[in-house]
Amino acid sequence: MSDPKGFTASSEPAHPSHGYPESASLSKQASNDKGSTASHPPPSKPDPTTSHTPRAFDPSARSAEHAAKAGLAASSATSSSELTSLKVKLQAGLRQFPDFPSPGILFEDIMPLFSSHSLHTDLIRALELQIADVFQTSTGEKSDIDVIVGLEARGFLFGPSLALRLGAGFVPVRKQGKLPGSCETEGYEKEYGPDNFQMQSDAIKKGQKVVVVDDIIATGGSAAAAGKLVRKLGGDLLGYVFMMELDFLKGRAKLDAPVHTLFAGQEEGSKKDT
Ligand SMILES: O=P(O)(O)OC[C@H]1O[C@H](OP(=O)(O)OP(=O)(O)O)[C@H](O)[C@@H]1O
Ligand SMILES: Nc1ncnc2[nH]cnc12
Numbered sequence: 001m002s003d004p005k006g007f008t009a010s011s012e013p014a015h016p017s018h019g020y021p022e023s024a025s026l027s028k029q030a031s032n033d034k035g036s037t038a039s040h041p042p043p044s045k046p047d048p049t050t051s052h053t054p055r056a057f058d059p060s061a062r063s064a065e066h067a068a069k070a071g072l073a074a075s076s077a078t079s080s081s082e083l084t085s086l087k088v089k090l091q092a093g094l095r096q097f098p099d100f101p102s103p104g105i106l107f108e109d110i111m112p113l114f115s116s117h118s119l120h121t122d123l124i125r126a127l128e129l130q131i132a133d134v135f136q137t138s139t140g141e142k143s144d145i146d147v148i149v150g151l152e153a154r155g156f157l158f159g160p161s162l163a164l165r166l167g168a169g170f171v172p173v174r175k176q177g178k179l180p181g182s183c184e185t186e187g188y189e190k191e192y193g194p195d196n197f198q199m200q201s202d203a204i205k206k207g208q209k210v211v212v213v214d215d216i217i218a219t220g221g222s223a224a225a226a227g228k229l230v231r232k233l234g235g236d237l238l239g240y241v242f243m244m245e246l247d248f249l250k251g252r253a254k255l256d257a258p259v260h261t262l263f264a265g266q267e268e269g270s271k272k273d274t
Contacts, residue, residue, distance in 0.1 A: 079129050086126040091263055093119045094244075108244055110215050114157055123158060126262060127241065128165045131211065134260045135238055137166070145238065146208035147171050151197075151226055152178075154215035158243075162213065171203040173212075173226045184232045188225035197222070199229045206234035217242045217261070220251025227257060 093112045100107040113119045137143040143166040150159025152174045163170035176185060176196035183198040204210060210230050217223055223240055230237050239258035245251065252259040 076133070079133065083126055083129040083133070086122045086129070087262065089122055090119060090126060094263070108216060108246075110154065110157075110243060123243075124161050124165060127158065127162050127213075127243075130260060130262055131162075131166065131241060134241075134258070135211065143167055144209060145211050147204055147210045147235065149173055149199075149204075149210055149212045149226060149230055149235075151212070151214040151222055155213050157215070159213050168211075171199065173197050173199055173229060184229050186225040186228045186232070188221040189219070190221060197225045197229060199226075199233060201233065204230060204233040204235040208235050209238050210235040211238050212240045213242070214240075215243045216246065217244075217251040217255075217259070218246045219249050220254035223251065224254040227255060 090113060093116065095109040095112060097107040097109055099105065113123045131145070132138060132143065135143075135145065137145060145166050145168045147169045148159050148163040148166065149171050150156050150173065152172060156172060159172075160170045172179075174197070176198050179198050179200050182201040184201055185196050185198050187194055187196050189195075212223060212226050212230060214223060214226075217240070223242075227237055227240070237257045239260060240255055242259070242261045244263045245259075245261040247264070
């Protein structure tokens with residue numbers, strides 16, 4: 001699938017599990033929608049990389065069309081610089097915990113972004129800007145995204161707020177047995193074995209434009225199952241948005257819609273003390 005911003009899912013094979021073996025190869029995605037470092041940089045080393053290439057303002061534009069284009073470019077550049085500074089602040093709020101929940105796993109803790117009102121506000125704004133840019137929608141309630149689909153449980157932390165900001169509905173993907181009524185089910189592989197996701201059969205109307213969101217893409221199994229469910233229900237899957245990506249697991253290779261991430265995730269060997 002083509003992605004005009006160059007975020008097309010990698011064709012490289014995904015790592016088979018959450019095991020994060022030492023032999024997993026490093027893979028820095030070339031996409032420019034992420035920070036440039038392997039792990040979350042400390043506040044002293046913010047990564048100013050932005051997903052948006054600022055479009056140059058053209059002072060020579062004379063016609064109304066040119067003026068309109070120039071205005072859009074200027075506003076895009078403004079959004080881009082706002083997003084860059086939000087990312088720097090947000091990255092400084094992230095924490096990592098080695099060997100949680102089991103040895104060898106470096107756990108990315110996003111909770112500080114929610115316990116602070118300021119960072120929470122920044123996070124929702126950053127996601128709104130990111131989505132407006134990569135899916136070419138307007139910010140605010142004029143977005144033409146119909147539904148934000150969030151994955152249990154951490155996708156529920158920001159999916160509904162984001163949906164409100166975008167003027168979209170919110171639909172949950174839940175672990176099996178939690179949703180009443182008729183449901184579609186899709187299996188996926190997790191660290192400790194297989195699991196099933198479900199969506200209510202009437203949750204998405206045929207042709208609705210859907211973006212799937214979650215906090216982290218690791219092996220990509222959860223997100224791939226969610227995408228299959230969206231399509232089973234007749235949704236038009238525009239793509240995926242994650243706060244973070246564990247690059248070395250190559251999870252995006254499992255996804256057949258554009259993948260966008262706010263922050264660079266960890267690469268193998270990026271473990272650090274918290
Ligand atoms: O790309 P994957 O390998 O599928 O892993 C990513 C998923 O793992 C985590 O959720 P988890 O299943 O741990 O559940 P939680 O959000 O309920 O903690 C995370 O929030 C993603 O949903
Ligand atoms: N390393 C990690 N940190 C936080 N959540 C995760 N989900 C899967 N892998 C994770």
